[in-house]
Amino acid sequence: MHKIISALNIKERSSGAFGKTEMDIAGAKMLLVRSPIDGKEIAQVQCADLASYDRVVRDSIEVFHEWRKVPAPERGQVIRRIGEALRDSKKDLGRLVSLEVGKILAEGEGEIQEAIDIADFAVGLSRQLYGKTMHSERRQHRMYEQWHPLGPIGVITAFNFPAAVWAWNAMIAAVCGDTIIWKPSELAPLTALAVNSLCREVAKSSGFEGLFSLVVGDGPELGARLAADTRVPCVSATGSCSMGCSVGKVVGERLGRSILELGGNNAVTVLADADMKLVVSGILFGAVGTAGQRCTSIRRAFVHEQVYDECIEKLVAAYRQVKIGNPLENGVLMGPLIHQRAVDAYQRAIARIPQEGGEVVYGGNIVTGLPSSLYVEPTIVRARSIIPLMKEETFAPILYVVPIKDVDHAIALNNDVPQGLSSAIFTKDMRAVERFLSQAGSDCGIANVNMGTSGAEIGGAFGGEKDTGGGREAGSDSWKQYMRRQTCNINFGDTMPLAQGIVFS
Numbered sequence: 001m002h003k004i005i006s007a008l009n010i011k012e013r014s015s016g017a018f019g020k021t022e023m024d025i026a027g028a029k030m031l032l033v034r035s036p037i038d039g040k041e042i043a044q045v046q047c048a049d050l051a052s053y054d055r056v057v058r059d060s061i062e063v064f065h066e067w068r069k070v071p072a073p074e075r076g077q078v079i080r081r082i083g084e085a086l087r088d089s090k091k092d093l094g095r096l097v098s099l100e101v102g103k104i105l106a107e108g109e110g111e112i113q114e115a116i117d118i119a120d121f122a123v124g125l126s127r128q129l130y131g132k133t134m135h136s137e138r139r140q141h142r143m144y145e146q147w148h149p150l151g152p153i154g155v156i157t158a159f160n161f162p163a164a165v166w167a168w169n170a171m172i173a174a175v176c177g178d179t180i181i182w183k184p185s186e187l188a189p190l191t192a193l194a195v196n197s198l199c200r201e202v203a204k205s206s207g208f209e210g211l212f213s214l215v216v217g218d219g220p221e222l223g224a225r226l227a228a229d230t231r232v233p234c235v236s237a238t239g240s241c242s243m244g245c246s247v248g249k250v251v252g253e254r255l256g257r258s259i260l261e262l263g264g265n266n267a268v269t270v271l272a273d274a275d276m277k278l279v280v281s282g283i284l285f286g287a288v289g290t291a292g293q294r295c296t297s298i299r300r301a302f303v304h305e306q307v308y309d310e311c312i313e314k315l316v317a318a319y320r321q322v323k324i325g326n327p328l329e330n331g332v333l334m335g336p337l338i339h340q341r342a343v344d345a346y347q348r349a350i351a352r353i354p355q356e357g358g359e360v361v362y363g364g365n366i367v368t369g370l371p372s373s374l375y376v377e378p379t380i381v382r383a384r385s386i387i388p389l390m391k392e393e394t395f396a397p398i399l400y401v402v403p404i405k406d407v408d409h410a411i412a413l414n415n416d417v418p419q420g421l422s423s424a425i426f427t428k429d430m431r432a433v434e435r436f437l438s439q440a441g442s443d444c445g446i447a448n449v450n451m452g453t454s455g456a457e458i459g460g461a462f463g464g465e466k467d468t469g470g471g472r473e474a475g476s477d478s479w480k481q482y483m484r485r486q487t488c489n490i491n492f493g494d495t496m497p498l499a500q501g502i503v504f505s
């Protein structure tokens with residue numbers, strides 16, 4: 001443990017405020033960081049106070065005024081070096097992710113790979129921040145739009161993607177000419193410190209120390225402060241729906257811009273002709289991976305009545321093979337939940353299942369004999385119809401399996417929840433696929449075919465509808481949210497024609 005954190009430049013007692021410089025916060029409250037793997041303390045971090053927070057924001061604004069003047073392709077070169085630095089530290093960072101949030105190593109490293117991928121994407125993007133040229137209705141006029149940097153971007157992140165979500169925002173925002181203020185989850189500040197320190201080093205060597213800044217807190221207060229801060233034009237917030245309601249309201253009240261990436265409640269539809277091999281491996285990774293703690297985790301499966309029993313049987317057989325334990329060990333597929341509150345929520349849901357008419361056919365228990373009390377069994381629930389629990393996001397590996405009659409039935413159930421993040425269908429029937437993907441099909445931000453709901457690539461815009469918040473991050477044209485658009489009209493003639501043919505003389 002100590003080897004990993006010192007290799008990544010993390011002190012046993014670190015500062016939790018980094019603007020242009022690292023700040024030593026006198027009399028700071030200490031945030032104790034424990035690993036969910038064994039409950040042992042990893043390190044302590046000073047919580048940013050009001051004064052250090054304020055200094056970080058002021059530094060970020062100051063650096064923004066210089067960084068925005070750097071040509072975008074040149075900004076891209078700084079991000080290229082960041083991508084290289086992330087590559088060099090991928091193994092250590094991946095281990096830290098596992099240690100801090102309990103992901104298995106492959107997923108910990110996968111998360112850093114995502115940060116590398118988005119850095120690569122951002123380098124290319126730095127030469128593609130395109131605006132449109134429009135034909136003016138007025139003679140000897142030119143009209144076009146251009147995109148300018150916006151300002152410091154506040155990035156509030158959730159515990160379950162302690163590096164990748166920040167990178168989706170930060171790498172793109174940086175090539176757009178913005179500076180970034182990161183408020184990581186109080187459950188995963190060490191990954192943030194390590195990633196931020198590495199990026200800061202690269203930025204510093206390019207003369208832009210303070211391009212990436214960081215404030216660590218021990219609860220919602222710092223994020224709330226960032227949301228209310230009129231000096232921060234855009235706040236990107238990832239986390240629970242209740243957090244998003246609060247951030248969206250606070251940012252909205254000051255007419256700021258918010259990007260909300262909130263809870264999901266994702267479903268797969270399995271039709272009678274589905275390739276059961278794909279179904280089982282897709283659901284296994286989607287429902288059990290990251291111990292069911294992904295926003296895109298599969299929580300509901302709508303399975304055609306003809307293959308319902310067969311599907312449950314095969315899933316149970318696959319779940320039996322899942323090795324639960326220390327996520328740093330080879331062969332383990334599922335580590336612990338993040339904290340006791342998550343285990344309590346899992347147990348509350350398990351207790352409600354029979355009361356609501358469901359039946360646990362696999363799992364439902366805490367796993368004993370492991371180094372902490374945070375390990376639970378992945379769970380399969382047979383439910384003849386929708387039960388109220390299925391409308392909630394329990395952030396744990398519980399899968400509800402419901403029989404369906406046809407694709408329309410499945411689409412109706414898929415959409416009948418408050419959240420709208422990810423969805424998938426397994427079938428070879430192209431008509432059913434097209435119905436699922438049509439305007440009357442899945443209402444989610446992500447709709448997949450013959451694959452699960454999780455494990456998004458960075459090239460597409462990531463996010464969801466309804467209570468998931470409506471935000472989009474990462475690829476496609478998500479970059480536009482981190483810039484301000486300007487429409488320009490140029491008169492190169494010697495008369496003053498007015499739009500709409502108005503004569504004013």
Ligand code: NAD
Nearest residue numbers: 158159184185220223224239240243246261262263264295
């Ligand atoms: P959380 O809402 O408890 O915390 C997320 C972040 O918000 C933390 O940094 C926290 O300090 C901050 N925060 C909490 N309340 C706040 C407030 N009132 N104002 C400002 N900031 C506040 O979420 P979590 O437990 O860390 O993460 C799990 C949740 O995140 C799940 O619901 C999951 O689906 C969601 N999530 C969504 C996405 C996505 O892209 N849609 C990605 C990852 C996680």
